[in-house]
Amino acid sequence: MSAAEPIARTRTGFVAIVGRPNVGKSTLLNALVGEHVSITSRKPQTTRHRVLGVLTRAADAQPARQFIFVDTPGFQRTHKSLLTRRMNETVRAALAEVDAIVLVIDARGWTREDETVLELLPPECAERGNVVLALNKTDEVADRDALLPLLAASAQRFPFAALVPISAEKGRQLDDLLAELGKLLPEGEPLFDADQFTDRSVRFLAAELIREKAFRLLGDELPYGLTVTIDRWEEGEGRAVIAATLVVDRESHKAIVIGAHGAKLREIGRLARIDIERLVDKPVFLETHVRVRRGWSDDERALKQFGYE
Ligand SMILES: Nc1nc2c(ncn2[C@@H]2O[C@H](COP(=O)(O)OP(=O)(O)OP(=O)(O)O)[C@@H](O)[C@H]2O)c(=O)[nH]1
Numbered sequence: 418m419s420a421a422e423p424i425a426r427t428r429t430g431f432v433a434i435v436g437r438p439n440v441g442k443s444t445l446l447n448a449l450v451g452e453h454v455s456i457t458s459r460k461p462q463t464t465r466h467r468v469l470g471v472l473t474r475a476a477d478a479q480p481a482r483q484f485i486f487v488d489t490p491g492f493q494r495t496h497k498s499l500l501t502r503r504m505n506e507t508v509r510a511a512l513a514e515v516d517a518i519v520l521v522i523d524a525r526g527w528t529r530e531d532e533t534v535l536e537l538l539p540p541e542c543a544e545r546g547n548v549v550l551a552l553n554k555t556d557e558v559a560d561r562d563a564l565l566p567l568l569a570a571s572a573q574r575f576p577f578a579a580l581v582p583i584s585a586e587k588g589r590q591l592d593d594l595l596a597e598l599g600k601l602l603p604e605g606e607p608l609f610d611a612d613q614f615t616d617r618s619v620r621f622l623a624a625e626l627i628r629e630k631a632f633r634l635l636g637d638e639l640p641y642g643l644t645v646t647i648d649r650w651e652e653g654e655g656r657a658v659i660a661a662t663l664v665v666d667r668e669s670h671k672a673i674v675i676g677a678h679g680a681k682l683r684e685i686g687r688l689a690r691i692d693i694e695r696l697v698d699k700p701v702f703l704e705t706h707v708r709v710r711r712g713w714s715d716d717e718r719a720l721k722q723f724g725y726e
């Protein structure tokens with residue numbers, strides 16, 4: 418190595434994943450990190466919190482890189498409740514404090530909602546060149562040639578640092594995306610241990626896993642008025658005993674969550690328990706209850722109590 422050659426250094430940085438609801442941001446975060454950090458579902462507005470997912474790469478030939486991905490709620494164009502307003506604030510705050518941004522759109526084309534998110538990017542991003550466009554769900558695109566005009570049109574819209582077609586669900590082209598993002602990480606020492614994959618507690622992750630199963634098993638109308646609290650968490654004798662409450666905002670929703678003879682609630686609990694056991698690596702006894710708290714998603718105190726700050 419000649420003296421003039423720069424010494425390769427460790428790079429560490431925050432990368433926000435933003436986009437409209439349901440484009441696959443959380444699926445992408447999980448695929449990049451290789452862990453079920455952020456919950457996903459077919460329903461829009463699944464993610465409500467800022468969730469970090471950490472990927473540490475220490476290849477022999479290359480300097481170490483630590484990507485700290487920030488999953489964000491899908492940005493919504495209208496505020497339906499205090500909760501949606503909070504979710505949008507979470508997106509704005511994340512954008513302001515990161516080193517790089519992945520804007521996720523659907524590979525089938527731009528929508529008005531995507532443009533709204535593009536307009537949300539801090540003005541200095543264009544100059545800094547720290548935004549990568551990920552065109553997700555390429556597995557749904559029958560004609561790959563159709564992507565070419567979309568790539569060209571996207572480059573016209575904004576000076577993206579790179580445009581990468583991906584499939585988060587099938588794990589396609591994720592290394593290409595990481596290679597582009599790696600260039601945008603600033604030099605710096607890792608902030609998380611190599612085996613740490615999120616900043617969130619197992620308690621938070623467990624509550625989210627229960628919410629995920631409820632989102633997946635319940636009808637369209639319900640999930641937006643549903644949240645989960647963990648009321649008891651005891652670990653011992655080789656197992657964990659957890660009590661959780663699914664909180665709904667209407668009396669009529671309680672019966673729907675419970676289902677005929679309790680079947681729905683049992684299934685939500687069974688699926689969540691399997692995932693929580695994997696998380697804590699021991700058998701779990703999960704007790705679930707349903708409670709009504711009217712109008713909680715518009716109630717400042719309730720939002721705070723349920724962890725939406
Ligand atoms: N076909 C296909 N589906 C995908 C892909 N990525 C995500 N999905 C699906 O898209 C839906 C939404 O995924 P999420 O990851 O929850 O989307 P999100 O952008 O985080 O949604 P919000 O949190 O609600 O904003 C789920 O049903 C995913 O399985 C993909 O690459 N291909």
Ligand SMILES: [Mg+2]
Pocket residue numbers: 442443444455456457463464489490491
């Ligand atoms: Mg999400």
